[in-house]
Amino acid sequence: MSENCCDLKVRQIVPNFKLDIFDPSKGDFGEISLETQKANKKWTILFFYPADFTFV
Amino acid sequence: MGSEVITVSTDTKFVHLAWQREEKMLENVKYPMGADPTGNLSRMFGVYDEQTGLALRGTFIISPEGKILNSEVNFYNMGRNIDELMRKFKANLHLSKHTDEGCPSKWKEEGDKTLKPSAKLVGRVYEALK
Numbered sequence: 674m675s676e677n678c679c680d681l682k683v684r685q686i687v688p689n690f691k692l693d694i695f696d697p698s699k700g701d702f703g704e705i706s707l708e709t710q711k712a713n714k715k716w717t718i719l720f721f722y723p724a725d726f727t728f729v
Numbered sequence: 730m731g732s733e734v735i736t737v738s739t740d741t742k743f744v745h746l747a748w749q750r751e752e753k754m755l756e757n758v759k760y761p762m763g764a765d766p767t768g769n770l771s772r773m774f775g776v777y778d779e780q781t782g783l784a785l786r787g788t789f790i791i792s793p794e795g796k797i798l799n800s801e802v803n804f805y806n807m808g809r810n811i812d813e814l815m816r817k818f819k820a821n822l823h824l825s826k827h828t829d830e831g832c833p834s835k836w837k838e839e840g841d842k843t844l845k846p847s848a849k850l851v852g853r854v855y856e857a858l859k
Contacts, residue, residue: 679773680772680775685796689795693742695761695762697758697759698759715731716791716821717732721787721788723805725748
């Protein structure tokens, strides 16, 4: 495993990842990857929460 | 603004769709809803709870270079303040263009006072912020 495998902290570089998404703006499924975000010079804000159908 | 908020839980994309369609509070939601049913991404960021299979309320701001600049993790029962998240994000944008400056705690938006660390500033932060 790479040193950036888990429990990432501030100032560490995030390894590339892919994620299946539901995109409400298109009403469709898709995929998002950090690599694409970086290629598009975009900031990424990850917002984790416990579960759908609960309060946010 | 060149940024994207991605919400992530350990639900599947199918449940995300069902929830967004069902819950009136989410009818104006535009951000992509990420599915992490394996918990792999949640583990990567240290927010995966092995006992429940759920992710804690963690927020991470990642620069276009892929570096984590902010992290905040709350337990299940504590909500996050979106104004504070936006403050941190705007501050990061500012600091990425003004690398010799620092944003003090009261910094809210572009135009607010920043600090430039130097010998002159030592012991004179109060005066610098006045």
